[in-house]
Amino acid sequence: MLRQAIMSCRSGGAVSVIGVYGGLIDKFPAGAWMNRSLTLRTGQCHVRRYMLPLLERIERGEIDPTRIITHTLPLEETERGFEMFKNKQNDCEKVVLKP
Structure with a gap:
């Protein structure tokens, strides 16, 4: 889901992960994240x-x-x-x- 969110986000946009995100991320699209100037935000739910x-x-x-x-x-x-x-x-x- 995180990979899909990154690949779907517009250039300059933000992808937010709220709550508990467990496990390792395989094949994380760091190139798309960096080249399209995406902001990645994370945090636990309040x-x-x-x-x-x-x-x-x-x-x-x-x-x-x-x-x-x-x-x-x-x-x-x-x-x-x-x-x-x-x-x-x-x-x-x-x-x-x-x-």
């Missing part, structure tokens, strides 16, 4: 800043998060859910834990 306002919008029905939820597990299976997410098993993107 979870504490956005969590409450987003949760309130979900509760009001303004945002539907179901399109990103791929797995729902009981709270007792937290460790399994984390491992599945971390290792990208079973096409896992987002796990919701139910108490």
Whole structure:
């Protein structure tokens, strides 16, 4: 995805990676990045800043998060859910834990 973003960005534009980007990048297009004067910006998401306002919008029905939820597990299976997410098993993107 990062390679695709770099190759799709207009010259002089910016590519931003927000959140957790794990793993090594193979065949990183450094030439395209440098020759087209792209700005590469990264950073962790400010979870504490956005969590409450987003949760309130979900509760009001303004945002539907179901399109990103791929797995729902009981709270007792937290460790399994984390491992599945971390290792990208079973096409896992987002796990919701139910108490």
